[in-house]
Amino acid sequence: MAQRYTLSNGLTVVFEEQHAARVAAFQVWVKAGSADERSDQAGLAHLHEHMLFKGTGRRGPGEIARDVEAHGGEINAWTSFDQTVYHIVIASQFARMGLDILGDAIRASSFDTDELSREIEVVCEEIKRSQDTPARRASRDLFSTAYQEHPYRFPVIGTAESVRSFSRDKVLEFYRRHYTPKNLVLSAAGDFTEAELRRWVEEIFGGDWGRPYEGGVSRTREPVAARRRVLLRPDEVKEVYFNLAFPIPQADHPDVPALDALAMLAGQGEASRLVLEVKRKRSLVNDIHAYAYTPRDPGLFSASLTLPPATLPQALEETVRVLSALRTGLVPADELATVKALIEAEAVYQRETVQGLARKMGHYQSSMGDLEAEARYYEAIAKLTPESIREVAERYLRFDHAIVTGLLPPSTPFSAEQAEEILDRVTREAPTAPPERRAPKAAPAGPALQVGRTAPASPGKVVEERLPSGARILVREERAVPLFALRAAFPGGLRYETTENNGLTTLLGRCLTRGTPSHDAEEISHLIDSFAGSLTGQGGRNSVGLRGEFLSRHFQAAFRLFADCLLNPSFPEAEVARERALLLQDILTREDKPSGVAFDLFGRTLFRTHPYRLSTLGEPSSVEKLGPNALRAYHAAYMDPSQLTLSVVGDVKTDEVLALAHEAFGASRGRAAPPPKVQPEPPPEAPRSNKKELARAQSHLVLGFQGVRVNDPRRHALEVLSTLLSGQGGRLFVELRDKRSMAYSVSSFSIEGVDPGYFAVYMGTSPEKVDAALAGIREQLARVRDEPIPEAELSRAKQHLIGTHEIGLQRNGSRAALLALDACYGLGQENFLHYADRVAAVTAEEVRAVARQLIDFERSALVHVGP
16 A cells, blocks of 8 residues: 655655565656756756766766666666656665665765766767657657647757756756755655665655755746647658647646546547547558646647558548547447546556556656545546546537647648648538447357366466467466466567568568457457457567456456467458558658668678568568468468467466366367478678668667577576676766767667577767767777676676566566567576576676677678668
């Protein structure tokens, strides 16, 4: 149960004990964001996010990240219009130390002048990265159009010009005003006792900070818009990024619960009205969703679309019709009941991790004023009626006050006048009845469940059983939250593809839930929502399958739906054609994500014969030829129960899981094909390089080498090597980002496969820094290969790997994925049960040995994407 108390200096503490995992999360919510900046401070709140971990009176630059990672923790921060939040997740045995690091940074940051100048350069690289992201540019246009006076009109990150203007004195002025106990909320969740936490907090955060609270900053109020606002502009994008938005109230307004439900009804999830009508039935958009953004001051209700330019007029018409129907008609009671259950289920999903729980408490206390606001919110959700939904739709979805913004590919024949004409014309139409919502037939009940008489499994123990078909089933009972996750995996994926059918795995994954003999695609979407869950196909480099997460009270029905989609996908012609068109659009828009372009190019450069050279999305020439027959043939050959690995983790009973698994997957269909023969890729005989020119603010570099298989005994040493280089305390981050301000993003990756994968370094940097950045990357790779690794650095990397592995496995879905994929690849439960022991046993010489074996610049691949 969440609790709250206040220190004598005014600091508010909210906390909840949670002992399901030996992990603790601490977050400090500073009630000051970019909307609390003066005009000469644009980006200053966000700069604090970068600077607070750069050193204190007790810890020098880099020590904070190194200390956290040396104890297996993660530390980071984010900035919004209204808050700046600093958070740490760490093993509970080091909880006090983690809290001390966080408190030291908040209370006593040194803001070293040299560090400040270097970090300003890093923020300018981050600004360039955001300029290269179409979704960020579209969001910036939306907010600068919706807000003409209020500070929400400015980007949180600031501008290069404003950020470069900051002096240490200006930073300290903001810090001393806002980073004071009465303006802070400490949120804590995890494996500690109340007595421990109270003692630690008093020691670390108590007493007089010498910074008295001066009160909140007065913000300029946004005047009520007198008319519609429209901003459509050409942009170097491959698809349209379009927003249709409306002003709505702030977070603590009584209409917010109804607005959240309205947004979910309108455009959240596959069964929502906009998705069904505009995307699924009419194929007018590549993606569409609605949301109610309710910050501290009045916010926005928005429908966001990405779509081909040719369909923009009709897509806007249909979007307006769907929203208009919500203004005039009553939502069916069963549809509203499903949405209310989904919103209530979100609170359950948040409890899966201690950081999710801490974030929820921090939000309610800092944004809504008290923890009790959560209970009031869910009480209001429970009381919603079809009439109350119609009332808020009518009150706020006013098309005469709409905000319309869009990034349009060059030469798109669509104008602001056309947008206004469509809004005027469609809203004058006679109200149409809402689209018929076909309530799904009940999920097949199946025969009565024949539960075995096996002894009940103890929570946390993995039970493994091989079915008569050959299917392997793994079950792990976890009682912490009333949720469960399923993961089905089959060998396959990109590794089974050829140039001729490239993209098949991705298309098949997208089509698994688009229809079976029992249910069509729309019914499946409604059933998933009715189980308050998710169900999606998965296609990777080495496997293909299905994953699902649901509330445990729906276990039997959800399991049978999962099995139906996995065993009996019908791949209807219309659904396959629709998903194929969406996949082709994703291929067309790849250049809008230049880092992804760089990794695709790297794959084609390092691999010349192996399927790993292929893009997971496919190419237009191959995807255009894929149809239902190709998907059915692949499914029959490589997704027979005899080839299945299924894991189920969560609030389940092992005997019930095994009974249902026998029922669904106990018999082979006898059509399984042997795996295709895949020849390993010969190592490069000389350095390879490739460049793709893209007019972007940043250049994207990938330098890498052939790597190892998933079952290679060097795998853990390679993970340690990658961690030595990556992370906030890693060499690449410290040397190239912290000390030399070359990049915002720099990291290393070890991607193992059933066949040898790759080990690579990625960096996004300014074009004029490319040569120096490459020299810096090469220097760090050569050092880790040629020089002895200090024991303290090795220990930090190993502890960081072990700790983040544990933190990552708090979710049922993460545990289910690890169990299923490792078993699918023939690794058994080794990683799940013994990962920490294997990493802890890695020696410095083993790390250097794998570095010497892999890091060979004469057998490397280098790609450069940018101007």
